[in-house]
Amino acid sequence: MTTFNFRVASEDDLDFISRLSARVFSKYGTYDEIVLGWLQEPEVITVIIAADTKPLGFAMVTLQRENWFEPRRAHLLAIGIFPKQQRKGIGTALLEHMEEIARKYGAAEMLLWTAVDNQQALSFFHNADFHIVGSADRYYPRGQAALALAKELF
Numbered sequence: 001m002t003t004f005n006f007r008v009a010s011e012d013d014l015d016f017i018s019r020l021s022a023r024v025f026s027k028y029g030t031y032d033e034i035v036l037g038w039l040q041e042p043e044v045i046t047v048i049i050a051a052d053t054k055p056l057g058f059a060m061v062t063l064q065r066e067n068w069f070e071p072r073r074a075h076l077l078a079i080g081i082f083p084k085q086q087r088k089g090i091g092t093a094l095l096e097h098m099e100e101i102a103r104k105y106g107a108a109e110m111l112l113w114t115a116v117d118n119q120q121a122l123s124f125f126h127n128a129d130f131h132i133v134g135s136a137d138r139y140y141p142r143g144q145a146a147l148a149l150a151k152e153l154f
Contacts, residue, residue, distance in 0.1 A: 002051055004093050009039070009046035009058060016055050017046070024080045028115060029141030031078070035060070038077055045101060049081075049094045056090050057081035059098045063105050074102030074153070076112040086120075095128055103153050110153055116145040125149050 009017065017039065018032045025031035038044050038060055046060045060077040076098060081091045102110055112130070114121040130149040139146035 002089070004056070004090065005050045005052070006094075006097050007048050007050070009048050013046075013048055013055065013058070014039070016048075017058050020058065020080045020082060021078070023082065025078070027142070028144055034141075035078055038062075044077065047094070047097060047101070049090060049097070056085050057094055059094050061098050061102060061110075063102065063107055072102075072105060072107040074098075074105070074107035074110040076110055091124060092128070099151075099153055108152065108154055109150055111148060111150045113139060113146045113148055115140065116147055122147070122149075 014036065018036055021035040022032035025035070039046055041062070044060055044062045046058060048055050049057050049059075057080055059079040062075050062077060064073050064075055076095075079091060079094060079098070081094070099110060110130075111133075112125065113136075114125065116135070128151065130151045132147050133150045134148035135145065136148070137145050
């Protein structure tokens with residue numbers, strides 16, 4: 001079994017994150033640029049998953065709270081694994097790591113959006129106990145509809 005390493009992304013990871021985003025998210029918009037914008041936001045936590053020192057993927061989460069007396073909600077902004085590395089447990093390990101980070105910050109729920117036509121992602125998140133909580137037409141910059149999925153973390 002492969003052991004994965006997790007680390008907070010640094011400036012040295014910008015090219016990797018941009019290339020991977022262009023590869024896996026370009027169908028939905030210019031996410032190589034959008035994701036780099038998210039990296040500039042101080043409330044976004046970006047994690048790289050690696051085997052030894054080779055980066056295999058990344059994920060981004062932000063923590064939100066509507067009111068000070070409500071529990072926090074984590075919003076998974078992106079999770080990307082190179083297609084040749086998919087279905088090897090990397091995405092599952094990365095998602096579980098991001099859920100643990102969210103729990104440490106007091107998030108009671110994780111929310112994410114994925115395209116209605118992205119059956120691979122829908123299956124992945126369903127297997128991770130996420131359930132559909134909403135939808136939006138023309139959610140993505142290129143006009144695709146999306147589903148909101150959520151999972152309770154406690």
